[in-house]
Amino acid sequence: MLRLITITAISMISAACSSVEYRATYDQCLVEAYDRYPANLQLMQTECSRDVEVDTGKTECVTTYAENEKRTVCGPLFETVTETYQCDVERDTNREARELFARSCAANRCLETFGNRECETD
DSSP states (O other): OHHHHHHHHHHHHHHTTSOHHHHHHHHHHHHHHHHHSOOOEEEEEEEEEEEEEEEEEEEEEEEEEETTEEEEEEEEEEEEEEEEEEEEEEEETTHHHHHHHHHHHHHHHHHHHHSSTTOOOO
């Protein structure tokens, strides 16, 4: 299932700027690429970041007037800061090799069939 989703996603990305013939050739090559370089998901530790609200130690007050009554409400003032932390992410260690193989395979097949590496028919 993951393989099908990944193939579909990569095909959609490559579809944005290529001919129908190139996409079809690339899709065929991608199947071969997955046979040679199957998904190899590894858990890796990396540095991640997130935004957190931090109390500045200052207070902000808002005063309102209604029906001859003055009302002041105060509360802490916060600021957003970026915090880094160690996190585990799943990475496919074969992804780059697989994509390189598929692109090279498609370019070579296009060259053989259409006389150019983009499968252009013009």
